[in-house]
Amino acid sequence: MKSVRRIAVIALQNFKESVRERVLYNLIVFALLLIGAAILFGRISVGVEQIILVNLGLSSISAFGLLMAIFIGISLVWKEIDRRTIYSILAKPVRRPEFIIGKYFGLVGTLLINTAIMTTGFYVALLYDKGRLELSDFRALGAVYMILLQLALVVGVALLFSCISTPILSAVFTLCVYVIGNFLNDIRWFGQETNSAWVEKLTTFLYYLLPNFGNFNVISRTAHGESVPGYLLLSNSLYTLLYLAILISAAILIFEEREFR
Amino acid sequence: MLAVETVDLIKDYLEGFWRKRPKRALEGLNLCVERGEIFGLLGPNGAGKTTTLKILLRLIFPSSGTARILGKDIADVSVHHRIGYLPEQPYFYDHLTAEEFLNFAGELFGLPASERRRRVASLLERVGLEESRNVPLRKFSKGMVQRVGIAQALINDPELVFLDEPMSGLDPLGRREVRDLILELRATGKTVFFSTHILSDAESLCDRVAILHRGRLQGCGELRKILALGVSSTEIILEDPRPTVLKELDRYAPSAVKTGERVRLEIPSESDVPKVLEIALRHHTKLVSVNPVKKSLEDYFMAQIGKKPATSNEKEEVRTREGRV
Incomplete structure (x- = not known):
């Protein structure tokens, strides 16, 4: 119980630190501007106004959420070590796993709030465009949930790299994992089509090793008025939980051995 | 029960990019710190003082040897409930105010809100930061950050306080205040373990001192005996x-x-x-x-680190008086 409280204290502190990052506000403003611009793009796209608006709006939430997750995630642990703030924290009755888990939840909390702000902006744009909101418009929340799951995974990846590398390298690695993770289904298919045993083994290995971000991409089908099926929400939630357990455990294992010279 | 005990503590750092080679930072350190005393760990820069403190606080791990704090193995993090630590050249979350940071530190110890409020207010007053309680730490001078560092090290009313170069960055008035604070801690039965390379601080404060040089313990003893010897x-x-x-x-x-x-x-x-x-x-x-x-502590120090040879009798006498060193 005490452990949970310490995790919550660290998470809250990290949340406070993250929300005071100026870059965050810039990104939110850009995202809201882009969502606003989606109205304009919708207007000039005859017949598919709403598809364009939803597509562009949700894509903005996803893209800017990703930028925030990477930019803040990569320095989560590194900054604490570089600035030596970690010395006074670990000298208190804080276990290293508590520190890592607290940092993780602090950033996920920040992303949750930012996504909520951007989603509100998205619905304001939708309301402005349509004049009123219908129940079916809230199907987009399923896509927003998938975006959040995706961001939670990206933060996990960034956290892991943050424990072992500098922010720049961590950003590169996290972005690589994200890009490859979006094309894992294609990569596996490519491996199966090559008729080369080792390429197939390699692509299959990558398919199972890296997080499959492609599974979370439901923006296009949401824009076309489809709702996200319940089984997909459930399976992706479980997948995220399992993958995060592995990522955070790996980060903890590395961090437990880390020396602060 | 001893406040701090280290037995044959060795620390090797691996250095080099491709071929890692061990570089010995601490060589078989044996130390005993009694409860209720002010113990000074002295040595020139790079002597191994901070390494020793970091090992005790589990910020780095010993290559071999054991250490105990307040009777518990250093691997047992629960002992951190009873200790305080001021790092060398501290840096804290600069977006927080002094009051917020101390409150955060108190929360990590699980202090109830009412007690936290009371201790934060009392410590801010004690370190002379009452007026700056709502100023973000990024606007603090080095000396003010040092004061916050001392306050956070005492937030849990610790039995044992580790201070790494506590006078660093302080003006003469600040140094005097920290000296008084350390003496006050001893008067209330706390143990203070501090590292410094400023010998006058050690001379005016310590009950016992240990001298480290290039990772080796060069001498350890009661300050009054060391000075009387001289x-x-x-x-x-x-x-x-x-x-x-x-x-x-x-x-x-x-x-x-x-x-x-x-x-x-x-x-x-x-x-x-x-x-x-x-x-x-x-x-x-x-x-x-x-x-x-x-003889001043400086003379003794210089003799111990080999700048000026000490007579073998002097060295032997301190060692014999202190027992296992």
Whole structure:
């Protein structure tokens, strides 16, 4: 119980630190501007106004959420070590796993709030465009949930790299994992089509090793008025939980051995 | 129960990019710190002081050897409930105010809100930051950050406080306040373990000191014994002595320096002091002062780190008095 409280204290502190990052506000403003611009793009796209608006709006939430997750995630642990703030924290009755888990939840909390702000902006744009909101418009929340799951995974990846590398390298690695993770289904298919045993083994290995971000991409089908099926929400939630357990455990294992010279 | 105990503590750092080679930072350190004392870990830069503190606080891990804090193995993080730590050149979350940071530190110890409020207010007052309680730490000077560091180290009312170079960055007034604070901690039964390379701080505060040099313990002992060991001569100052008196004193005082009307004699042998005084009084020479010239901690320190060889007897005597060192 005490452990949970310490995790919550660290998470809250990290949340406070993250929300005071100026870059965050810039990104939110850009995202809201882009969502606003989606109205304009919708207007000039005859017949598919709403598809364009939803597509562009949700894509903005996803893209800017990703930028925030990477930019803040990569320095989560590194900054604490570089600035030596970690010395006074670990000298208190804080276990290293508590520190890592607290940092993780602090950033996920920040992303949750930012996504909520951007989603509100998205619905304001939708309301402005349509004049009123219908129940079916809230199907987009399923896509927003998938975006959040995706961001939670990206933060996990960034956290892991943050424990072992500098922010720049961590950003590169996290972005690589994200890009490859979006094309894992294609990569596996490519491996199966090559008729080369080792390429197939390699692509299959990558398919199972890296997080499959492609599974979370439901923006296009949401824009076309489809709702996200319940089984997909459930399976992706479980997948995220399992993958995060592995990522955070790996980060903890590395961090437990880390020396602060 | 000892406050701190290290047994054969060794620390090797791996250095080099491709071929990692071990570089020894600490060589078989054996230390015992009694409860309720102010213990100073002295040494020049790079001696291994911070390495020792970091091992004790589990910020780095020993290559071999064991260490205990308040009777518990250092691997047991629960002992951190009973200790405080001020890192060297501390840096804290600069977006927080001093009050928010101390509150955060108190929360990590699980202090209830009412107690936190009380301790935060009292510590801010104690370190002289009451006026700046709502100023973000990024606007603090180095000395102010140091004060916050001291306050956060005491937020849990610890039994044992580790202070790594606590006077660093402080102005003379701040140093004086920290010195008073350390003495106050001892008066309330706390143990203070601090590292410093400023010998005057150690001399004015410590009950016992240990001297580290290149990772090796060079000496450890009670400060008063170390300083008492070093009574090297006696200084006698006479007012306007006649030349015949000086001639008579010549055999006892090889060094006599005349400054104005006064003559300063340095008597190397303590047993000659009564004879010198008797001669001076017999000739009705006015006696200004008689002072034992003590070796300073600096002399002892320099001798221990090999800048000036100490006599083997001196080294041996301190070691014997302190037992296992």
